[in-house]
Amino acid sequence: MKITTIIFDIGNVLADFCWEKFFRSFDISEEIFEKLAEVTVLDTGWDEFDKGVMSDNEILQSFIVKAPELEPLIRKIFSNISGMIEVYDYTVPWIRELKSKGYTVLILSNFSEKCYKECGNKMGFVKEADGAVVSYIEKMIKPDSEIYQLIIERYHLVPENCVFIDDKPVNVEGAKNSGMNGIVFKNREDAVMELQKMGVGTNFQKTIEK
Numbered sequence: 001m002k003i004t005t006i007i008f009d010i011g012n013v014l015a016d017f018c019w020e021k022f023f024r025s026f027d028i029s030e031e032i033f034e035k036l037a038e039v040t041v042l043d044t045g046w047d048e049f050d051k052g053v054m055s056d057n058e059i060l061q062s063f064i065v066k067a068p069e070l071e072p073l074i075r076k077i078f079s080n081i082s083g084m085i086e087v088y089d090y091t092v093p094w095i096r097e098l099k100s101k102g103y104t105v106l107i108l109s110n111f112s113e114k115c116y117k118e119c120g121n122k123m124g125f126v127k128e129a130d131g132a133v134v135s136y137i138e139k140m141i142k143p144d145s146e147i148y149q150l151i152i153e154r155y156h157l158v159p160e161n162c163v164f165i166d167d168k169p170v171n172v173e174g175a176k177n178s179g180m181n182g183i184v185f186k187n188r189e190d191a192v193m194e195l196q197k198m199g200v201g202t203n204f205q206k207t208i209e210k
Helices: 019-024 030-039 045-051 056-064 068-077 091-100 113-118 145-154 169-177 188-197
Strands: 005-008 015-017 085-087 104-109 131-134 162-166 181-184
Touching: 019 030, 030 068, 045 056, 056 068, 056 113, 091 104, 104 145, 131 145, 145 169, 162 169, 169 181, 181 188
Parallel strands: 005 104, 005 162, 104 131, 162 181
Antiparallel strands: 015 085
C-alpha cells in the first residue's frame, strides 16, 4: 500500500462545526437550546439540508413545523449561519505541507449550500486542495456509497492508495467499503500519527492545537 491521496472531511476535521456555541450565542435557556437542537441540527432533516434537495425555505419550514413555538427564534438564527463554522489554525498549513510533499489533497464533505455560501469568507482553504466533492452540489451525502464512487471516478483515484479522514465512524466505514483506507479523526496529532503509520510524510507543527 502506498498512500498518494489524502481526502479530508470539513466539519470537525478542517473546521469546527460549532453549532452549539453559535446557538448559545443567542442567550437562550438550556431547555430551548435542547429543543432547538432536536428539531434542527440533530434531526434527520439536517441530512436533507446537506443534500441540497430542498430549498432554504422548505428546510426552514421543516424545522418550524416541529417546534412552531420557536418560529421567531428559528428564523432569527437561520437568517445567517456563518457563525456555525470556525476554521482551525492548522488547516491551510497542513494542506500545503501535504501538497509540498507530493500528495494529492481532496475534500469530501456533507455541507449545505446556505452554510457554504454564508461561510464563504472562511472557506478559502477549499481552494488550497486539489479538488472537492461537496454534498449540496452533488445531491448526495456520506455515507451513501455513491458519493465515494463519485470522488473516485472524478479524480481517477486508486482507492487503496487513498486515505479518508472524517470525524464520524460511519462515514469512514463508507470509505472503507469503497476500497479506501480510513482514519476516524479525533484530533490533528492523532491523525498525523495514524498517517505516519501508513507511510505518509506529515509532521507539521505538532504543537498546534484545535
